Amino acid sequence: MSQTLSFPVPSAVGSLDQYIQSVNRIPLLTEKEESDLAHSFRENDDLEAARKLVLSHLRLVVAIARGYLGYGLPHSDLIQEGNVGLMKAVKRFDPDRGVRLVSFAIHWIKAEIHEYIVKNWRLVKIATTKAQRKLFFNLRSMKNSSNALQGEEVLAVAQQLGVKPEEVREMETRLAGQEVALEAGPEDEEERFAPIAYLADPDAEPSEVLAQRQAARLKDVGLHEALANLDDRSRAIVQRRWLTEGDAATLHELAAEYGVSAERIRQIEAKAMQKMRTQLAALA
DSSP states (O other): OGGGOOOOOOOSSSOHHHHHHHHHTSOOOOHHHHHHHHHHHHHHOOHHHHHHHHHTTHHHHHHHHHTTGGGSOOHHHHHHHHHHHHHHHHHHOOGGGSOOHHHHHHHHHHHHHHHHHHHHOGGGTTOOSHHHHHHHHHHHHHOSSSSOOOHHHHHHHHHHHTOOHHHHHHHHHHHHSOOOOSSOOTTSOTTOOOHHHHHSOGGGSHHHHHHHHHHHHIIIIIHHHHHHTSOHHHHHHHHHHHSOSSOOOOHHHHHHHHTSOHHHHHHHHHHHHHHHHHHHHHHO
């Protein structure tokens, strides 16, 4: 009986290479074995039969997922998503239609992997229509070399896939970009700076936000209080020397206005500034 077949179950732990070796050791099913298992699952809801159908086709998922490594996503994640597609295929598989499961499952496996790539790859934001998705997943294989497409080649691809030439050029540019890890991996040297180091906004740090708020408070409230505690002449000198929107008054201009020497104006200014610093420091 086909239900007595022995299937080594791939380990859920260990390296990806170990997983691939495990699934490659799972025996393939004959057409009769596959049909018997599929009928048992459909007619009797035999989950063990479904499990054997899935296990015997895991190597197919590995092979298909390998074809999508060029998109910069982990092979293990691609395999995982492909396995989801395989399970959906087994659930919908009808052995009476005369089609082997391997042929039926390819569509479901690829569809699940495609969906995963579109959702997770940052360069696929323009792949929103059916035609653009077709362009995204076929452009690599349609190019004859790694060189950029020329004018006639762009037009030929656009016509064949039913998209605009500018969409072909934009997608080619996006596909030519390289994925860069935001954070350095554990194998990187300590002195190496990953993008996270120089892309971070220091102003968004909580300590910086608090410091900015404190500085705003000192400027808006503390400054007015410090100025209010000065005598009229000292306050006027500080305002005209440091807080005017136009050209600041010079020491000599203020000296002539108040009938004292420039040195005296400087002394008044220095004393007033020191008094203000003391009051502002108490608010910090």
